[in-house]
Amino acid sequence: MEVINQRAALLSNYEVLSLLRELESDHLARTKTALRIKKEEEQAGTKTHAPQEEICENLRTIEVEAIQYLSADFQPTASQSEAGIAQLTKSLSAYELTKAEKLQIVNLAPTEPVELYVIVEELEDRFGERMDDILSLVKSSLSEPTIPAANGTAVDDIQLQYPSEEAHVYQEEATWEDYQVNEVVFDDTGEGAGVEGDLDADDDGE
Amino acid sequence: MFQLSIIKDTVAVHPSNFGLPPEHAVTNELNKKYANRVLHDVGLCVCVFDLSEVGEGKVRYGDGFLWYKVIFRLVVFRPFASEVLLAKVKSSDEDGIRLTLGFFDDVHVPQMFLPEPCAFDPNERAFFWLPNSEATSTHDMLDSPLTDRMYIDTGEVVRVRVEHDEFNDDEPGPPKASEGVQQQRERRRPPYTITCSIAEQGLGPTAWWQNAGVEAMDEG
Incomplete structure (x- = not known):
């Protein structure tokens, strides 16, 4: 292992939160499909060996805890867009x-x-x-904090009530793609080089 | 608070994961290796942000793994010096206050970084601040009327400024045995600690400053 650049860019809390939320929804979608496949196999009585991704406990821990911290009510992330x-x-x-x-x-x-x-x-x-x-x-x-917060809980409720409903997950993915299109990496605003530029510079140096 | 670090590493993908798309399998391996771990002089790793460069997977003599040389970007928790953070009070003792961020607990506020004059109340197990007080000795301060005291209670949200951080890389070393009995190992230092300060106007429990205008700042 080798650290090439210790601090290539700074991330805002909002960016980290969106990234973690995406990981979380990915994870939920995956466990759901895994469950569905298992059920179908049981019904069909056949056994195929579809590749199973193992769940990384460490990643899940920090994911859940960091989402909790970043979306806590003392943070402004709820009203940010x-x-x-x-x-x-x-x-x-x-x-x-x-x-x-x-x-x-x-x-x-x-x-x-x-x-x-x-x-x-x-x-x-x-x-x-x-x-x-x-x-x-x-x-x-800042937008009205109540609107995103209410949305968030509503989405959670739906998830709890209809665990097989996948529409919500796809929707989330769609918004994430939008996000990537207009991605705001904080570092790119203001003075000088963007993230990609930094990376290129490193490559040239080698 | 969070930053991206570029890291180069070699990871092995187990044959049972060959069914997955390679970038997926490599990201999984990297997350397994780095997530929620402290990297010395880098910070607390959160998760892989993206892969920048992945070499050809190679099989080496002796095992069936595919070995990939990867350059990737990692999301790392490493607040910079003088950054302002929001944290919760976890506990207080005579030496200072311990804070928690939920995913990271080794945040301390030593007594020297508390606002002056400040004293520890052993009954409440909490520090309190006496604004506009002339008292200097702990004894005088503990005699003060309760209504003047501004406590920093457990569970309160505080705004703190990062003073410095420290990495400790303690080797476990060989187990010490005397007379055939394994000795209890002494408590190890946490690998990454952050020292913070609240000795400044505007820092401390957020409730202290919620309705304070600029006038209060000027007084202080």
């Missing part, structure tokens, strides 16, 4: 914020001046009155 974040990073580029500061603004979505003070160093000297503009930009990037 991909378009909102893209809009926010675009409008934040007008301010002289460092990459780390922008990432934390996206992650923590500060709506109170106190929260912004913690994230941005020497806020008053650097921005003064413009601080309120940043806060209103953050506010406008």
